[in-house]
Amino acid sequence: MSKILTTPANAEVGQKVRVDDARKTWTVQAVSKNFTVLVQQAPFEPKGTLQYTVLDWHNNDRxxxxxxxxxxxxxxxxxxxxxxxxxxxxxxxxxxxxxNHVPFTRVEVTA
Structure with a gap:
Protein backbone atom coordinates (compact mmCIF):
# COMPACT_ATOMS: atom_id res chain seq x y z
CA MET A 1 0.00 0.00 0.00
CA SER A 2 1.38 3.41 -0.94
CA LYS A 3 1.61 6.36 1.41
CA ILE A 4 -0.45 9.47 0.66
CA LEU A 5 0.98 12.83 1.74
CA THR A 6 -1.60 15.12 3.28
CA THR A 7 0.63 17.89 4.68
CA PRO A 8 4.17 19.09 4.06
CA ALA A 9 5.08 17.65 7.47
CA ASN A 10 4.74 14.18 5.93
CA ALA A 11 7.13 14.95 3.06
CA GLU A 12 10.85 14.13 3.22
CA VAL A 13 13.58 15.45 0.95
CA GLY A 14 14.52 12.77 -1.57
CA GLN A 15 11.15 11.02 -1.66
CA LYS A 16 9.73 10.15 -5.08
CA VAL A 17 6.11 11.22 -5.39
CA ARG A 18 3.34 11.19 -7.96
CA VAL A 19 0.93 14.15 -8.06
CA ASP A 20 -2.63 13.08 -8.79
CA ASP A 21 -2.49 10.49 -11.58
CA ALA A 22 0.46 11.90 -13.52
CA ARG A 23 2.64 9.41 -15.37
CA LYS A 24 5.98 10.93 -14.32
CA THR A 25 7.18 11.12 -10.73
CA TRP A 26 8.73 14.08 -8.95
CA THR A 27 11.47 14.22 -6.29
CA VAL A 28 10.90 16.21 -3.10
CA GLN A 29 13.66 18.82 -3.06
CA ALA A 30 12.67 21.07 -0.13
CA VAL A 31 9.92 21.27 2.50
CA SER A 32 8.60 24.12 4.66
CA LYS A 33 5.58 24.62 6.89
CA ASN A 34 3.12 25.32 4.04
CA PHE A 35 4.98 24.48 0.81
CA THR A 36 6.97 21.72 -0.87
CA VAL A 37 9.25 22.00 -3.91
CA LEU A 38 9.28 19.07 -6.32
CA VAL A 39 11.72 18.61 -9.22
CA GLN A 40 11.94 16.30 -12.23
CA GLN A 41 13.90 16.00 -15.46
CA ALA A 42 12.69 18.70 -17.85
CA PRO A 43 11.23 17.20 -21.02
CA PHE A 44 13.23 17.66 -24.23
CA GLU A 45 16.18 19.16 -22.33
CA PRO A 46 19.68 17.75 -21.74
CA LYS A 47 19.93 15.20 -18.94
CA GLY A 48 20.24 16.91 -15.58
CA THR A 49 18.15 19.93 -16.57
CA LEU A 50 15.41 20.13 -13.96
CA GLN A 51 11.98 21.67 -13.87
CA TYR A 52 10.21 22.43 -10.62
CA THR A 53 6.76 22.88 -9.16
CA VAL A 54 5.76 24.24 -5.77
CA LEU A 55 2.94 22.59 -3.84
CA ASP A 56 0.88 25.12 -1.90
CA TRP A 57 -0.74 22.87 0.70
CA HIS A 58 -3.01 25.61 2.04
CA ASN A 59 -4.67 26.28 -1.34
CA ASN A 60 -4.11 22.82 -2.90
CA ASP A 61 -2.45 24.42 -5.94
CA ARG A 62 0.85 23.73 -7.57
CA ASN A 100 0.05 28.79 -14.47
CA HIS A 101 -1.25 27.05 -11.36
CA VAL A 102 -2.86 23.59 -11.38
CA PRO A 103 -5.04 22.27 -8.55
CA PHE A 104 -3.93 19.02 -6.94
CA THR A 105 -5.86 16.55 -4.85
CA ARG A 106 -3.42 13.72 -4.13
CA VAL A 107 0.32 13.31 -3.56
CA GLU A 108 1.43 9.67 -3.37
CA VAL A 109 4.87 8.47 -2.29
CA THR A 110 6.19 5.98 -4.86
CA ALA A 111 9.65 5.26 -3.43
Whole structure:
Protein backbone atom coordinates (compact mmCIF):
# COMPACT_ATOMS: atom_id res chain seq x y z
CA MET A 1 0.00 0.00 0.00
CA SER A 2 1.38 3.41 -0.94
CA LYS A 3 1.61 6.36 1.41
CA ILE A 4 -0.45 9.47 0.66
CA LEU A 5 0.98 12.83 1.74
CA THR A 6 -1.60 15.12 3.28
CA THR A 7 0.63 17.89 4.68
CA PRO A 8 4.17 19.09 4.06
CA ALA A 9 5.08 17.65 7.47
CA ASN A 10 4.74 14.18 5.93
CA ALA A 11 7.13 14.95 3.06
CA GLU A 12 10.85 14.13 3.22
CA VAL A 13 13.58 15.45 0.95
CA GLY A 14 14.52 12.77 -1.57
CA GLN A 15 11.15 11.02 -1.66
CA LYS A 16 9.73 10.15 -5.08
CA VAL A 17 6.11 11.22 -5.39
CA ARG A 18 3.34 11.19 -7.96
CA VAL A 19 0.93 14.15 -8.06
CA ASP A 20 -2.63 13.08 -8.79
CA ASP A 21 -2.49 10.49 -11.58
CA ALA A 22 0.46 11.90 -13.52
CA ARG A 23 2.64 9.41 -15.37
CA LYS A 24 5.98 10.93 -14.32
CA THR A 25 7.18 11.12 -10.73
CA TRP A 26 8.73 14.08 -8.95
CA THR A 27 11.47 14.22 -6.29
CA VAL A 28 10.90 16.21 -3.10
CA GLN A 29 13.66 18.82 -3.06
CA ALA A 30 12.67 21.07 -0.13
CA VAL A 31 9.92 21.27 2.50
CA SER A 32 8.60 24.12 4.66
CA LYS A 33 5.58 24.62 6.89
CA ASN A 34 3.12 25.32 4.04
CA PHE A 35 4.98 24.48 0.81
CA THR A 36 6.97 21.72 -0.87
CA VAL A 37 9.25 22.00 -3.91
CA LEU A 38 9.28 19.07 -6.32
CA VAL A 39 11.72 18.61 -9.22
CA GLN A 40 11.94 16.30 -12.23
CA GLN A 41 13.90 16.00 -15.46
CA ALA A 42 12.69 18.70 -17.85
CA PRO A 43 11.23 17.20 -21.02
CA PHE A 44 13.23 17.66 -24.23
CA GLU A 45 16.18 19.16 -22.33
CA PRO A 46 19.68 17.75 -21.74
CA LYS A 47 19.93 15.20 -18.94
CA GLY A 48 20.24 16.91 -15.58
CA THR A 49 18.15 19.93 -16.57
CA LEU A 50 15.41 20.13 -13.96
CA GLN A 51 11.98 21.67 -13.87
CA TYR A 52 10.21 22.43 -10.62
CA THR A 53 6.76 22.88 -9.16
CA VAL A 54 5.76 24.24 -5.77
CA LEU A 55 2.94 22.59 -3.84
CA ASP A 56 0.88 25.12 -1.90
CA TRP A 57 -0.74 22.87 0.70
CA HIS A 58 -3.01 25.61 2.04
CA ASN A 59 -4.67 26.28 -1.34
CA ASN A 60 -4.11 22.82 -2.90
CA ASP A 61 -2.45 24.42 -5.94
CA ARG A 62 0.85 23.73 -7.57
CA UNK A 63 2.94 25.54 -10.13
CA UNK A 64 5.95 27.78 -10.63
CA UNK A 65 6.60 30.92 -8.62
CA UNK A 66 5.20 34.25 -9.76
CA UNK A 67 8.52 35.80 -10.81
CA UNK A 68 8.87 36.98 -14.41
CA UNK A 69 10.02 33.95 -16.40
CA UNK A 70 8.90 31.69 -13.55
CA UNK A 71 12.42 30.42 -12.88
CA UNK A 72 14.21 30.88 -9.59
CA UNK A 73 17.86 31.49 -8.73
CA UNK A 74 20.43 29.97 -11.07
CA UNK A 75 18.02 27.31 -12.33
CA UNK A 76 19.78 24.31 -10.79
CA UNK A 77 17.02 23.85 -8.19
CA UNK A 78 19.48 22.41 -5.68
CA UNK A 79 18.12 21.59 -2.21
CA UNK A 80 19.65 24.76 -0.74
CA UNK A 81 18.31 26.95 -3.55
CA UNK A 82 14.85 25.42 -3.15
CA UNK A 83 14.99 25.99 0.62
CA UNK A 84 15.75 29.69 -0.03
CA UNK A 85 12.81 29.84 -2.43
CA UNK A 86 10.48 28.32 0.18
CA UNK A 87 11.66 30.85 2.76
CA UNK A 88 10.45 33.57 0.35
CA UNK A 89 7.13 31.74 -0.06
CA UNK A 90 6.70 31.55 3.72
CA UNK A 91 7.45 35.29 4.10
CA UNK A 92 4.85 36.08 1.42
CA UNK A 93 7.44 37.48 -1.01
CA UNK A 94 6.60 34.76 -3.57
CA UNK A 95 3.46 32.82 -4.38
CA UNK A 96 2.40 30.16 -6.85
CA UNK A 97 1.75 31.75 -10.24
CA UNK A 98 -1.91 32.68 -10.67
CA UNK A 99 -1.58 32.23 -14.42
CA ASN A 100 0.05 28.79 -14.47
CA HIS A 101 -1.25 27.05 -11.36
CA VAL A 102 -2.86 23.59 -11.38
CA PRO A 103 -5.04 22.27 -8.55
CA PHE A 104 -3.93 19.02 -6.94
CA THR A 105 -5.86 16.55 -4.85
CA ARG A 106 -3.42 13.72 -4.13
CA VAL A 107 0.32 13.31 -3.56
CA GLU A 108 1.43 9.67 -3.37
CA VAL A 109 4.87 8.47 -2.29
CA THR A 110 6.19 5.98 -4.86
CA ALA A 111 9.65 5.26 -3.43
Missing amino acids: GPCNLIGQGYGDGTYSPSECARMLAEFERGDLEVSHR
